[in-house]
Amino acid sequence: MEVVEVFRALGDPVRLEMVRRLAAGEPHTISTVSSQLNITRQGARKHLQVLVDAKIIALNPHGRDTEVRLLRDTLDQGKAFIANLELQWDKRLVALRTFVERRQ
Amino acid sequence: MEVVEVFRALGDPVRLEMVRRLAAGEPHTISTVSSQLNITRQGARKHLQVLVDAKIIALNPHGRDTEVRLLRDTLDQGKAFIANLELQWDKRLVALRTFVERRQ
DNA sequence: ACTTAATGCAACTGAAAGGTTGCATTAAGT
């Protein structure tokens, strides 16, 4: 799973709203997700596919309609990626501070 | 600061690599950032502007060259946003579990 | 069986994005 794809998928207002609503709860199908946003079902479907490709959601067909399920792990890896960036950043600051203190 | 803009800015391989390198350390100017990636300076400059607009970095001119500085807080808010999504998701799962258990 | 609701797939359009080249400007170093 490419973390850049995850961020890319979240970096659209419509898709981010989709994810928000999915996280908020209540079971969703492609139709219910689509009808809540102000776009056509086919338009929403494209957005959902982007989220599927990024592995942020999964689609499970059940007879006539297909369930939209949020994949928590992928979101978590996005979070972890940022946390790791911050960690490196912090380490660098500490190193810099040490360097400055040594020179005093 | 719009979190969707933050994700959008991070959702490009070139920009994500820029952020990675900035987090890794060493002071950077627009030139040094550009020369590390396989694009022209002007191309890189556009990417940097996207990061500036998302408030992920700030540019500080110092005489002839301009320093590229990472803004930790913005990254942190991206992380916090995901954390909040997960929190809601978890709460929903707990509620569902309680519901199921009550019916047994 | 028939109708209706949920979905898939494809083609098209306009706008935005990534990247380039070219030129002007300004600051440093000798």
Added chain:
DNA sequence: ACTTAATGCAACCTTTCAGTTGCATTAAGT
């Protein structure tokens, strides 16, 4: 003063993207 390095700004091109319309398919309910 002159040269060089770092930058800004604008025009341009190509590709991607968001969104639409249209049509076909399949499953549920009556």
